[in-house]
Amino acid sequence: MKPTVNRSVIYTSLGSADGKYPPEQQAAIITRVMPxxxxxxxxxxxxxxxxxxxxxxxxxxxxxxxxxxxxxxxEFTRGCWSWAPRV
Incomplete structure (x- = not known):
């Protein structure tokens, strides 16, 4: 699929370096797309x-x-965005 502005996606946070806060999936919206x-x-x-x-x-x-x-x-990977799963 082609990413477009205003699309809802999932962003996986980096988490903390010491591991106290693990990476988590967060809702995100695409605000800019450049080929x-x-x-x-x-x-x-x-x-x-x-x-x-x-x-x-x-x-x-x-x-x-x-x-x-x-x-x-x-797949959900630290610091990356992914398409929201379809249910």
Whole structure:
């Protein structure tokens, strides 16, 4: 699927370095999508896009907008976004 602005996704937090706070899945909204120019670009491949996120925590929102985008992962992986499971 192609990521688009205003899409609900899941962001897996980094957790703390000491392990006191483990990574957790958080609701997030895609706020920016930019194609990554490469020879392997595919319009339906989420890895072909750099996205920015608004992550929704119980205590407030956090905006992730790194220059290289937040990475995509098929599975819940620390520091990555994933599609929300369909139920």
């Amino acid at each position: 990554i120019g490469s020879i392997t670009f595919r319009i339906d491949d989420p890895c072909s896009y750099a996205v920015s996120l608004a992550v929704i925590y119980p205590t407030g929102m956090f905006f992730l907008d790194p220059p290289e985008g937040v990475p995509f992962s098929e």
